[in-house]
Amino acid sequence: GNSVTQMEGPVTLSEEAFLTINCTYTATGYPSLFWYVQYPGEGLQLLLKATKADDKGSNKGFEATYRKETTSFHLEKGSVQVSDSAVYFCALTLGGGSYIPTFGRGTSLIVHP
Amino acid sequence: DAGVIQSPRHEVTEMGQEVTLRCKPISGHDYLFWYRQTMMRGLELLIYFNNNVPIDDSGMPEDRFSAKMPNASFSTLKIQPSEPRDSAVYFCASSSGQGITNQPQHFGDGTRLSIL
Numbered sequence: 001g002n003s004v005t006q007m008e009g010p011v012t013l014s015e016e017a018f019l020t021i022n023c024t025y026t027a028t029g030y031p032s033l034f035w036y037v038q039y040p041g042e043g044l045q046l047l048l049k050a051t052k053a054d055d056k057g058s059n060k061g062f063e064a065t066y067r068k069e070t071t072s073f074h075l076e077k078g079s080v081q082v083s084d085s086a087v088y089f090c091a092l093t094l095g096g097g098s099y100i101p102t103f104g105r106g107t108s109l110i111v112h113p
Numbered sequence: 114d115a116g117v118i119q120s121p122r123h124e125v126t127e128m129g130q131e132v133t134l135r136c137k138p139i140s141g142h143d144y145l146f147w148y149r150q151t152m153m154r155g156l157e158l159l160i161y162f163n164n165n166v167p168i169d170d171s172g173m174p175e176d177r178f179s180a181k182m183p184n185a186s187f188s189t190l191k192i193q194p195s196e197p198r199d200s201a202v203y204f205c206a207s208s209s210g211q212g213i214t215n216q217p218q219h220f221g222d223g224t225r226l227s228i229l
Contacts, residue, residue, distance in 0.1 A: 032215050034217055036217075036218075041222070042222050042223075043117070043204050043220030043222050044156075044204070044206075044218070044220045045219075045220065046218075046219075049215070049217060051215045093215075093216075100158065100161070100169060101146075101158070101218060103155070105155045105156075106155060106156070
């Protein structure tokens, strides 16, 4: 079946540090890939997406590149802020009849001033 | 445009009581999803609808759980009778069916359910 694996958290960083959150996937076919962010007390919201190999999604300083050869979609940001503290979810969707999105377990990010 | 609206935001009730969670999806979206989030299990898909028809309910934990979508703008998730292990945050999400695999899901802010 399809699956998404994210690095265990929490990830703890100082403000202005470089962020990487690893995400790898297993899928039968060619998925679309997503990163969602969840702030405390809120639902998940789309951060960025990529729909085919070598696409780069970007938003609010975050980036992720769809790497088919390594089945990865790692999230990066050059300089994190305290306001980036949240839980980040990697996800994939596939077509072909039964549309069921697959989410990773989420990675908590804590940014200290 | 209004987002996905869930009610209530918080619910505290005693074991054995019936609980009804409500969701209004984004207008024009033809997919609706119910999720449950806990620390232990993470985010679990319970059921999803396409054009008001349940497509996959394999994630519904047991017969105590039921979901309906009587029209395109309203869905309910019901637990009867409720148990303490049902305590979780329940999310509703909707998405557009056009190019469905490329469409993100839009989540509500969830209902935090506590069963005493």
